[in-house]
Amino acid sequence: MNYSLRKKNKIVKYIVIHYTGMKNLKLAYKKLSNKNSNVSAHYLISRKGIIFNLLCPKYKAWHAGKSKWKNITNINDYSIGIELENKGHEFGYSNFSKGQYNSTRKLISFLKKNFKISNKNIVFHSDISPNRKRDPGEKFFINKININRFKKKKIKNKYSINEMLVLYGFHNSYIKNHKNFCIEAVKRSLNYNNINSTQSKKFLNDFNNLLFN
Ligand SMILES: [Zn+2]
Numbered sequence: 001m002n003y004s005l006r007k008k009n010k011i012v013k014y015i016v017i018h019y020t021g022m023k024n025l026k027l028a029y030k031k032l033s034n035k036n037s038n039v040s041a042h043y044l045i046s047r048k049g050i051i052f053n054l055l056c057p058k059y060k061a062w063h064a065g066k067s068k069w070k071n072i073t074n075i076n077d078y079s080i081g082i083e084l085e086n087k088g089h090e091f092g093y094s095n096f097s098k099g100q101y102n103s104t105r106k107l108i109s110f111l112k113k114n115f116k117i118s119n120k121n122i123v124f125h126s127d128i129s130p131n132r133k134r135d136p137g138e139k140f141f142i143n144k145i146n147i148n149r150f151k152k153k154k155i156k157n158k159y160s161i162n163e164m165l166v167l168y169g170f171h172n173s174y175i176k177n178h179k180n181f182c183i184e185a186v187k188r189s190l191n192y193n194n195i196n197s198t199q200s201k202k203f204l205n206d207f208n209n210l211l212f213n
Pocket of ligand 1: 017018019063125133135
C-alpha cells in the first residue's frame with residue numbers, strides 16, 4: 001500500500017510542501033500513484049500548473065516519512081502533502097514556474113478554508129525532516145503564494161539562536177540532535193544559495209527579520 005486511513009483523533013492541521021525530485025513528471029506521477037511504491041501525496045502540481053489530485057485528503061498519504069514539528073511526530077497523520085514537479089537537487093534543481101506558483105496559491109487557499117489550516121502550519125518537508133530532506137529548497141519562494149508564516153510579535157530585543165529555532169517551529173529535542181540541519185533548513189526558507197550551518201551576523205539578522213518583521 002501507499003496510503004492508509006486517518007485515525008479518528010488525528011485531524012488535518014498542516015500542509016507540507018515538497019518537490020518530486022524525479023527526472024520527469026511521468027515518473028513522479030507513476031510513483032506517487034502506484035500502490036506498491038510506499039509513497040504517495042494528495043496533490044501533484046506540474047510545471048505547467050496542472051493540479052493532479054492523487055489521493056482524497058480524508059486518507060493519510062505517505063509523503064513526509066520520519067518527521068517532527070513543534071511537539072508532534074509523524075506529520076503524515078495530520079497533514080496534506082503537495083508535491084511540486086521539480087528535478088530537485090539531485091537531478092537538476094530549477095526555478096519553480098509561474099504556473100506552479102499560481103496553482104499552489106489557489107490549491108492552498110482552497111485547503112486552508114476547507115480544513116481551517118493557519119498560515120503558520122504551512123511547512124516545508126525540510127522543516128519537518130531537516131536532517132534528511134531539503135525540499136522544496138531555496139528556489140521555492142513562499143511569499144509568491146501570499147503566505148506569511150510568522151506573525152508580528154516583538155517580546156524582547158534579543159533572542160538566542162535556539163530560542164529563534166523554537167519560535168520557527170523546531171522542537172527542543174530536535175534542535176539538540178540536529179541543530180546544524182535546522183539552521184540549514186531555515187537558510188533554505190530564507191532562500192540562501194549557499195547552504196551551510198554557519199551562523200553569520202547576516203543570518204542572525206535575516207532570521208530575526210523572518211520571525212519578527
Ligand atoms: Zn519531500
